[in-house]
Amino acid sequence: MAAVIRLSSVCRRGFKPLLYQSALLARPLVVVPKHRDQRHLLAAQIHSSQTLYGGSDSKAASLHWTAERVLSVLLLAMGPVAYLSPGPLIDYSLAAALTLHGHWGLGQVLTDYVHGETKEKMASAGLFLLSTVTFAGLCYFNYSDVGICRAVALLWSK
Amino acid sequence: LATFARQGVCLSRPHHNLLYRHAAPMGTTAKQEMNKFWDKNAKLNRPMSPHITIYKWSVPMMMSITHRGTGVGLSGAISAFALAALVLPGNYPYYLDLLHSLSIGPYLLGLTKFGLAFSVSYHTYNGIRHLFWDVGKGFKIPEVYRSGYIVIGLSLITSVALALL
Numbered sequence: 001m002a003a004v005i006r007l008s009s010v011c012r013r014g015f016k017p018l019l020y021q022s023a024l025l026a027r028p029l030v031v032v033p034k035h036r037d038q039r040h041l042l043a044a045q046i047h048s049s050q051t052l053y054g055g056s057d058s059k060a061a062s063l064h065w066t067a068e069r070v071l072s073v074l075l076l077a078m079g080p081v082a083y084l085s086p087g088p089l090i091d092y093s094l095a096a097a098l099t100l101h102g103h104w105g106l107g108q109v110l111t112d113y114v115h116g117e118t119k120e121k122m123a124s125a126g127l128f129l130l131s132t133v134t135f136a137g138l139c140y141f142n143y144s145d146v147g148i149c150r151a152v153a154l155l156w157s158k
Numbered sequence: 159l160a161t162f163a164r165q166g167v168c169l170s171r172p173h174h175n176l177l178y179r180h181a182a183p184m185g186t187t188a189k190q191e192m193n194k195f196w197d198k199n200a201k202l203n204r205p206m207s208p209h210i211t212i213y214k215w216s217v218p219m220m221m222s223i224t225h226r227g228t229g230v231g232l233s234g235a236i237s238a239f240a241l242a243a244l245v246l247p248g249n250y251p252y253y254l255d256l257l258h259s260l261s262i263g264p265y266l267l268g269l270t271k272f273g274l275a276f277s278v279s280y281h282t283y284n285g286i287r288h289l290f291w292d293v294g295k296g297f298k299i300p301e302v303y304r305s306g307y308i309v310i311g312l313s314l315i316t317s318v319a320l321a322l323l
Binding site (some may be wrong): 058061069072073074079098099102105106111115117129133134135136137138140141144145146149151154155156158 | 187188189193196197200226229230232237239240241242243244249250251254256258266267271279282286288289292311320323
């Protein structure tokens with residue numbers, strides 16, 4: 001039978017993070033007879049194989065995750081553009097990107113801290129309302145007032 | 159054995175090898191499992207185990223919650239601004255002049271600018287740090303601390319520079 005060294009006896013307690021340390025030392029050691037190696041490797045492969053997990057084939061969560069990162073990069077790129085060539089196009093793009101980034105970010109916060117069917121539904125509805133109003137307000141500001149880029153410039157010239 | 163340790167697989171009971179050979183996919187999603195956890199514990203009226211009150215705080219922990227805090231704060235500020243734009247009469251320059259006339263004083267002004275600039279800078283720089291993690295880079299503990307200190311340093315420098323503009 002495979003003998004296993006318990007995690008607690010292997011992990012070093014209270015290690016100093018600033019000192020350079022080999023990552024291998026923090027991992028649990030498994031002492032295993034040679035002939036079992038093949039099966040363990042297979043197990044590791046099965047564990048990491050995405051298609052075998054989950055009851056449904058939905059990639060919704062994964063796609064959402066990717067979309068969040070794509071939006072973040074987009075928003076990052078909008079910064080210099082807003083500074084170098086301000087105007088209505090970047091104003092509206094910023095309004096959309098900021099609102100969506102905030103909406104998804106707050107969504108993650110809700111997922112982390114709000115639990116229970118009804119509470120989750122109510123919080124999501126509230127968030128949706130907030131984001132809608134935010135986007136509407138920003139668009140209105142862009143349309144009938146100075147616009148986001150100009151507003152930041154004016155604020156800073158104070 | 160060396161390659162195996164590197165994969166970091168830990169088995170607590172030997173006969174699990176046999177189960178993995180004929181592994182069947184789980185019938186529930188991660189979200190369902192998490193909901194089951196919370197439903198069960200709420201129904202049993204269990205108190206929450208102490209965590210942030212007893213666990214020793216670390217720089218990565220503080221940076222993580224600060225990232226969340228700045229994100230929520232900035233989002234709130236943007237929403238408040240948007241709401242104000244919809245509800246308040248008058249336009250933006252009018253309210254700016256109103257603020258001007260309050261003669262707030264350079265230090266308070268500078269402090270507010272610094273606060274705003276720091277939130278945006280920190281959230282942006284730490285956001286980039288997150289994106290590096292998202293592509294799988296920089297997870298070793300020394301790297302986490304190193305990138306963390308770089309983010310803090312850059313944020314402070316940028317915010318001071320912006321506040322002094």
